[in-house]
Amino acid sequence: MTNFDVSEDEWREELIETRKEKDDFFDTHPQSPIPPGERDDFDGLSYFDPDADYRVTATVEAHDDPEPVELETTAGPSQRYLRTMTLHFEVDDEDASLAVYQQEGQDSLFVPFRDKTTGQQSYENGRYLELHPDRRLSDGDEIVLDFNVAYSPFCAYSETFSCPLPPEENWLDVLIPAGEQTLDGH
Numbered sequence: 001m002t003n004f005d006v007s008e009d010e011w012r013e014e015l016i017e018t019r020k021e022k023d024d025f026f027d028t029h030p031q032s033p034i035p036p037g038e039r040d041d042f043d044g045l046s047y048f049d050p051d052a053d054y055r056v057t058a059t060v061e062a063h064d065d066p067e068p069v070e071l072e073t074t075a076g077p078s079q080r081y082l083r084t085m086t087l088h089f090e091v092d093d094e095d096a097s098l099a100v101y102q103q104e105g106q107d108s109l110f111v112p113f114r115d116k117t118t119g120q121q122s123y124e125n126g127r128y129l130e131l132h133p134d135r136r137l138s139d140g141d142e143i144v145l146d147f148n149v150a151y152s153p154f155c156a157y158s159e160t161f162s163c164p165l166p167p168e169e170n171w172l173d174v175l176i177p178a179g180e181q182t183l184d185g186h
Contacts, residue, residue: 033154046181054147054178058087112166115176126166150179
């Protein structure tokens with residue numbers, strides 16, 4: 001069993017608090033992607049219930065010579081990223097993997113993905129995970145991949161945003177009922 005550093009109760013409380021903070025940002029912040037005219041009717045984002053089964057351990061396959069890739073976007077030109085690693089994991093007794101991308105000069109790791117909820121229970125163009133490891137990851141390292149924090153990009157809420165689309169290599173053939181769901185009307 002992998003040590004996730006916190007108990008399941010602490011993890012659940014932290015997740016719920018993070019969701020409340022995000023809902024507050026979307027409701028009140030000037031940079032919210034919810035158009036100002038729609039904020040009066042905004043009652044918070046829709047989320048799948050927290051589920052520790054979608055908090056998995058992934059094994060890192062580091063790419064020593066990261067390959068540049070162009071990710072298509074919802075509107076406008078493609079965006080350049082480096083494919084820095086691949087994460088291998090098991091979810092619902094299925095082996096799966098996701099490519100991890102990084103923009104030059106950025107520390108965070110970007111994991112756009114689609115799954116069997118895409119276009120049904122979650123945003124039609126996929127969702128994102130961001131990882132912020134406390135050190136450089138190497139081959140064979142393990143990292144927690146928590147799909148409960150998967151989120152829809154801003155373009156799910158307003159057409160004024162252009163967002164990278166998950167490439168086909170990150171289309172999972174499994175259901176991931178965790179993280180943000182589709183917001184009614186979007």
